[in-house]
Amino acid sequence: MKIFFLLFLLVSYIVFMSSKHPHPELKYLTFHGITYQIRVVNGFTNNSSLPLVIWCASSSDDDIGGRALQEGDDYTWDTRLSIWSPTPAYSCTMKWDRTRKKFEAFQVPRCSSSGSPIRKCSWLVKEDGFYFSNDECNWVKDFSWRP
Template identity: 55%
Template sequence: MFIIQPDRLYLHGVVFEVRVINGFKNNSSLPLVIWCSSKENDLGGRALQEHDDFSWKVTTKLWKSNQFSCTMKWDAKRRSFDAFKVPRDFYRCGHFKKCSWLVTEDGFYFSSDEINWKKDFQW
């Protein structure tokens, strides 16, 4: 079965791994607080210490939300962003369907291989 978007065609039932990594340096006293959810699934909150990560799997569905949003808080900084969104990530997450985010002092970096990181958002 397929999911049809205005400009692309997506397969139903494809599994993606989404991972958020605390990439801050020397912040052991200040965790990165993260809360992620979709319309159907609240993953809850986590406090990630330096180099900790939080990951989950997303299966594309025909009649349900294919988007997970996360709110991040670190010290006085706060930012919400889409950690996974089918139109943006279906092809961008690569052959292995891995969508990784590295959160650092200066922003949010995306990678499909955890080697090559591209800055997508700032705080």
């Protein structure tokens, strides 16, 4: 009986703590966490001779590496949020010819409106700027290469 009572207290505490999380969209967070997929797609047209170079890292200085993306290629990684770990942030630096642009690739509030088990945070990079989508159907231009 003591074990059941202790288990009940533990589960109650976890549920209470998850409801007090600074990100309200995480109130339905499970023990396994919520998985977010971050995806950056080269949406350029006719740039096969000049790749789009991407390099990304987390806020905890976890370098996740980079790639040279040809037309239509993507760079994708997953992150999992849980009540046990701090919310990571990911920033990426894009290089196209001599132009560079650094941006926040992952922000929880933007990527949380999807109802699927894996939430998407997608970027489509084009010649005129960076487009964001959390469903990969509706793209909105977020910013240009130049300020």
